[in-house]
Amino acid sequence: MPDKYIPKGRSGYTIAGVFVTRLWSxxxxxxxxxxxxxxxxxxYYYVNQTGYWFAFPILYAAAGSNACKNRFEIEAGLGDGRYRC
Structure with missing residues (x-):
């Protein structure tokens, strides 16, 4: 995956069940x-709760682009996600 598609400072991103990354396995x-x-x-939780596939991306964006303060990144584990906060 070209670097231009992965936000700076991130390993990649997850879309439903797919992890999109520039990293080698x-x-x-x-x-x-x-x-x-x-x-x-x-x-999947938010898709099932709302019935809309776009619910999680909207909630994630609303939580903010600062991963160290984003509740979804905190829940997933900042250290495990390679964030340095």
């Missing part, structure tokens, strides 16, 4: 995989 450790699995679970 050997660079994805168990902690990062766990972090992204939680995002997958968040995505």
């Amino acid at each position: 050997k660079d994805i450790d168990a902690n990062l995989a766990k972090h992204e699995k939680i995002h997958r679970d968040q995505w």
